[in-house]
Amino acid sequence: MYLKNLQQDDIFVPSEMTALESLIQMPSRRGLENVIISNGKVVNVVSNSYGHIPNELFFKKAETMLEDADLKFHKRSINRNDRSFITDFIIEDTNQFKVKNDDDLILPMLRFKNSYDGSEKTSGHFGFYRKVCSNGLHVSQAEIAFSIKHNRNNTELIMPRLNRLFEKFLDNEFYTIIHKFNSMKDIKIIDTEAFVKSVLERDKLFRYECSDKNDNPSKKSREVIEVLNYEAMLLNEEPNLWLGYNAFNAVLHRTLKKSFSQQEKWDKTLFNTIYEMSL
Numbered sequence: 001m002y003l004k005n006l007q008q009d010d011i012f013v014p015s016e017m018t019a020l021e022s023l024i025q026m027p028s029r030r031g032l033e034n035v036i037i038s039n040g041k042v043v044n045v046v047s048n049s050y051g052h053i054p055n056e057l058f059f060k061k062a063e064t065m066l067e068d069a070d071l072k073f074h075k076r077s078i079n080r081n082d083r084s085f086i087t088d089f090i091i092e093d094t095n096q097f098k099v100k101n102d103d104d105l106i107l108p109m110l111r112f113k114n115s116y117d118g119s120e121k122t123s124g125h126f127g128f129y130r131k132v133c134s135n136g137l138h139v140s141q142a143e144i145a146f147s148i149k150h151n152r153n154n155t156e157l158i159m160p161r162l163n164r165l166f167e168k169f170l171d172n173e174f175y176t177i178i179h180k181f182n183s184m185k186d187i188k189i190i191d192t193e194a195f196v197k198s199v200l201e202r203d204k205l206f207r208y209e210c211s212d213k214n215d216n217p218s219k220k221s222r223e224v225i226e227v228l229n230y231e232a233m234l235l236n237e238e239p240n241l242w243l244g245y246n247a248f249n250a251v252l253h254r255t256l257k258k259s260f261s262q263q264e265k266w267d268k269t270l271f272n273t274i275y276e277m278s279l
Contacts, residue, residue, distance in 0.1 A: 006074060006075065006076040006088075006090075007076050007077065007078055008075070008076070008077055009077050009078050009079035009085075010077075010079060011055050011059060011077045011078075011079050011085040011087065012055055012056055012059075013038055013039040013055075013079070013082050014038075014039055014040070015036065015037065015038045015039070015052070015054055015055070015116055016036075016037050016052075017034050017035070017036055017037075017046070017050070017052040018034065018035060018037060019033060019034055019035075020032060020033060020034055020035050020045060021033075023035065023042075030047075031047045032045050032046075032047065033046075033047055033048045034046050034047070034048065034050065036052060036116045036117070038082040038083065038116045038117075039082040041082060043082065043083050043116045043117040044116055044117045044118055046118075052116075053114060053122055055085055055114055058112065058114045058122060059077075059085075059087045059112060059114070061159055062087065062089070062110075062112045062124065062159070063075075063087075063089070065159055065160075065161070065162040066089055066110070066162060068161070068162070068163075069161070069162040069163035069166060070163070071089075071091055071162070071163075071166065072091065072092050073089040073090055073091050073092065073110075074089075074090045074092060075087055075088065075089060075090075076088040076090065080260075082116070083115060083116055083117040083119065084113070084114075084115035084116075084117065084119050084120045084259065084260060085113070085114050085115065086111055086112065086113050086114075086260055087111070087112050088109055088110070088111050088127075088129065088136055089109065089110045089111075089112070090107050090108075090109050090129045091107060091108045091109065091110070091166075092107060097174075097175075097178045099178070099181050099182060099185055099242060100182055100185050101235050101237065103131075103132065103234075103235055104130070104131070104132055104235060105130070105131040105132075106128050106129070106130055106131075106137075106178065106181070107128065107129045107131075108126065108127075108128060108129075108166075108169070108170070108174060109126070109127045109128055109129040109136055110124060110125070110126055110127070110144070110162075110166075111124065111125055111126075111127055111136060111138070112124040112144075113260055113261075119259055119261075120259065120260055120261055121261070123143065123144070124143070124144035125138070125140065125142060125143045125144060125264075126140045126142040126143075126144070126166075126169045126173070127139070127140050128140070128177070130246065132231060132234065132235065132246070133227075133231070133246055133249070133250050135246070135249055135250055135253050135254075136253070137246075137249060137267065137271075138263070138264040138267040138268065139177060139267060139268055139271040140169070140173050140177065142165075142168075142169045142172070142173050144159075144160070144162075144165060180275055180278075181242055182242075183275070183278045184240065184241035184242040184244075184245060184274065184275055184277075184278045185240050185241070185242035185243075186240070186278065187240055187241045187277065187278045188238050188239065188240050189228075189238075189239040189240055189241065189243075189244055192225050192228055192229065192239055192244075193217060193221075193225060195228075195239075195244055196208065196217070196221055196224050196225055196228075196244075196248075197217075197221075199244070199248065199270065199273055199274060200221065202273055203266075203269055203270060203273050205248070205252070205256075205266060205269075205270070206218070206220045206221075206256070207221075208221050209221075220251060220255060220256075223251050223255060224247045224248055224250075224251050225247070227246075227247040227250045227251065228243055228244055228247035231243050231246065231247065241274050241275075241277055241278050244274055245270060245271055245274040245275075248270045248274070249267060249270065252266055252267060252270070
């Protein structure tokens, strides 16, 4: 039931690559011959060697990969200003795990990214979907390798068979990382404010204090603390490092204005920092 209300942005907006000279009626210099137009807006200026990959080609081919692998999935799609896009394929099968709590369900997830403004590399990777916060967790190192062949007039996307990659992910990473999740859950947080301050002092994701003259927690710091305490209450357990990591993750993905790639990078940084506290 919780997978029925996933975000469903329109990612198949009209897009095309066209000659810059035809728009501005004057010659363009070498390397800036074409523009990418997305939903009626110019979002990028590119060279003749650039191969534009429409979302229709990329995301539909990714979905076909999952179907060919006989994987059951739910989709979540996000469109940021008609410039960068993701589709999360949340796998719902026997490979689900509960982190020491029947209500804390983890599912394997695949994320595919594309962008028309060059801000994101066309790519895919494995991750996790968590029921409680509806967030993706991007601590996996497993990338989905594929190649892009393009010339001036044609772009071909070559993607691998996914069933073997998914099995390899489960064998090599899924249960290893789930074990780390459980280890983090064993460590209780006595002082949530001190915990949040300690993580921010190390990773500097944002400032803990309101200002130089006010040592009280900033708005974002308070948000982390509130999410941490709320999830502890929701799951009927004491605050712990696992919930602390997810509280930071929630603020990272919902509040901070960062690109998808930056979010994923910070996700891994925060996870490593908080996991080390359990060792």
